[in-house]
Amino acid sequence: MATEAKRHKVDYSSEINPLQNFLQWCNIVGVRLSHKVCVSKEGTVAEYGMLAKDNIEEGEVLFTIPRSALLHQQTTMVSAVLEKERSSLESPSGWVPLLLALLYEYTSSQSNWKPYLFLWTNFKSLDHPMFWSKEERDGLLRGTGIPEAVETDLVNIQREYTHVVLPFIKKHPDLWNPSTHTLELYTELVAFVMAYSFQEPQEEEDDDEDDDDDEDEEKTPNPPMMVPMADMLNHVSNHNANLEFTLDSLKMVCVRPIHKGEEVFNTYGQMANWQLLHMYGFTEPHQNNTNDTADIPITNFYKVATQGIQSDQDRQLVEEKWEMLREMMQEKAVFVFGKQGCLTDAELHSALKVLCMSEEEFSEFKENEGWEEDEEDEISLAFSNEGLPGLKAPWKWLIHEAARLTASSFGDWEEGGAVAEGLRSRQQRALQVRCGQRSILHRLMELTKS
Numbered sequence: 383m384a385t386e387a388k389r390h391k392v393d394y395s396s397e398i399n400p401l402q403n404f405l406q407w408c409n410i411v412g413v414r415l416s417h418k419v420c421v422s423k424e425g426t427v428a429e430y431g432m433l434a435k436d437n438i439e440e441g442e443v444l445f446t447i448p449r450s451a452l453l454h455q456q457t458t459m460v461s462a463v464l465e466k467e468r469s470s471l472e473s474p475s476g477w478v479p480l481l482l483a484l485l486y487e488y489t490s491s492q493s494n495w496k497p498y499l500f501l502w503t504n505f506k507s508l509d510h511p512m513f514w515s516k517e518e519r520d521g522l523l524r525g526t527g528i529p530e531a532v533e534t535d536l537v538n539i540q541r542e543y544t545h546v547v548l549p550f551i552k553k554h555p556d557l558w559n560p561s562t563h564t565l566e567l568y569t570e571l572v573a574f575v576m577a578y579s580f581q582e583p584q585e586e587e588d589d590d591e592d593d594d595d596d597e598d599e600e601k602t603p604n605p606p607m608m609v610p611m612a613d614m615l616n617h618v619s620n621h622n623a624n625l626e627f628t629l630d631s632l633k634m635v636c637v638r639p640i641h642k643g644e645e646v647f648n649t650y651g652q653m654a655n656w657q658l659l660h661m662y663g664f665t666e667p668h669q670n671n672t673n674d675t676a677d678i679p680i681t682n683f684y685k686v687a688t689q690g691i692q693s694d695q696d697r698q699l700v701e702e703k704w705e706m707l708r709e710m711m712q713e714k715a716v717f718v719f720g721k722q723g724c725l726t727d728a729e730l731h732s733a734l735k736v737l738c739m740s741e742e743e744f745s746e747f748k749e750n751e752g753w754e755e756d757e758e759d760e761i762s763l764a765f766s767n768e769g770l771p772g773l774k775a776p777w778k779w780l781i782h783e784a785a786r787l788t789a790s791s792f793g794d795w796e797e798g799g800a801v802a803e804g805l806r807s808r809q810q811r812a813l814q815v816r817c818g819q820r821s822i823l824h825r826l827m828e829l830t831k832s
């Protein structure tokens with residue numbers, strides 16, 4: 383791969399505009415851009431982005447990137463050593479090989495991706511909450527789920543760097559150097575990968591014959607990769623373009639008509655505002671984000687169920703149910719509500735049903751070791767996404783109260799005028815997340831009001 387880039391010598395001196403350098407490089411490595419689009423820093427929602435220079439129809443290809451131009455563990459200059467010592471680079475995230483490739487390519491004057499990586503001479507524009515102070519996170523984002531997610535990220539980054547990356551780079555002083563390839567640079571590159579990388583979708587299993595044994599097995603996700611040009615596009619939930627993966631290239635395809643002068647928007651996936659802020663450092667105005675969600679922790683249902691219990695017998699029953707629920711739900715410790723309804727409706731319905739059972743029903747349920755399969759189907763159908771139909775007290779009451787408890791955990795804060803003003807400051811982005819979550823919870827409370 384990348385031999386193309388090696389063969390052509392381009393002057394990448396800093397006097398030349400980094401964007402011009404990049405576009406020149408794209409041309410050399412075979413990235414083909416339609417004459418109907420351009421990359422720009424003006425007229426976009428955030429720094430670089432893509433604009434339509436002409437009207438574009440649905441189905442038109444905006445650009446094509448040959449696979450040889452992608453930057454990942456197999457295309458980097460250090461691919462041989464990454465491959466040879468693959469087993470020592472395994473980690474829960476699966477990101478270490480790409481990060482080592484980026485540590486090398488980002489700091490090498492010989493990198494084949496220099497004009498691409500030169501677009502970001504520093505990563506100061508990345509303002510993920512992991513770069514905020516702990517006080518800011520805990521203050522501005524309390525109750526949103528982000529502070530906890532960031533704490534976990536920071537622990538994992540530190541652990542991965544200390545136990546996997548550092549021993550590896552010390553072993554290869556000809557390629558890496560701990561005083562250049564520091565934890566600080568590593569952390570910035572993690573944020574870069576979070577916000578700019580792509581993951582190839584898993585191949586669909588095209589068989590009905592394959593054994594049921596594999597059915598529940600979680601597949602390991604494909605490792606992330608950098609996709610020059612595709613990562614110039616900004617995201618909105620109501621996007622107008624989409625990246626397609628083919629055998630030898632990746633194509634950005636228009637998915638609904640784009641008018642001349644409009645920005646071309648990709649989708650980074652169905653992302654709630656808290657996820658956008660956590661992974662990408664930005665939010666959409668919460669009213670516009672059709673993928674916005676709010677979580678209700680299962681513990682809040684437990685708290686509501688135990689409220690006002692008088693007798694020891696009732697308390698014991700709730701405790702037993704709670705033990706069972708924790709086992710049933712395992713990792714799924716929250717229920718997710720979107721603008722159209724519950725996104726984890728089967729789990730929610732099961733939990734509500736257990737919590738509302740009489741003592742007799744519960745002991746029968748334990749004896750049967752759960753529901754019959756068809757009964758379970760019925761349960762999730764009755765509780766599908768259409769405005770929580772068929773919902774009766776006390777289920778209604780449980781959801782209502784759990785939503786109220788969750789909304790109150792945000793603490794006291796005022797929307798003020800800041801939300802309307804823009805999305806740039808940390809406070810404004812935090813407000814978009816909290817307002818979005820609060821409005822979903824309030825709507826839920828409306829729907830479940832007795």
Ligand SMILES: C[S@@+](CC[C@H](N)C(=O)[O-])C[C@H]1O[C@@H](n2cnc3c(N)ncnc32)[C@H](O)[C@@H]1O
Nearest residue numbers: 427428429430577578613614615616617662664
């Ligand atoms: C894949 S990059 C897109 C290119 C980026 N604008 C640049 O100049 O390098 C993703 C980053 O773009 C920004 N971004 C993307 N969509 C955005 C939006 N709708 N509003 C604000 N910022 C956005 C965020 O900083 C995000 O981390």
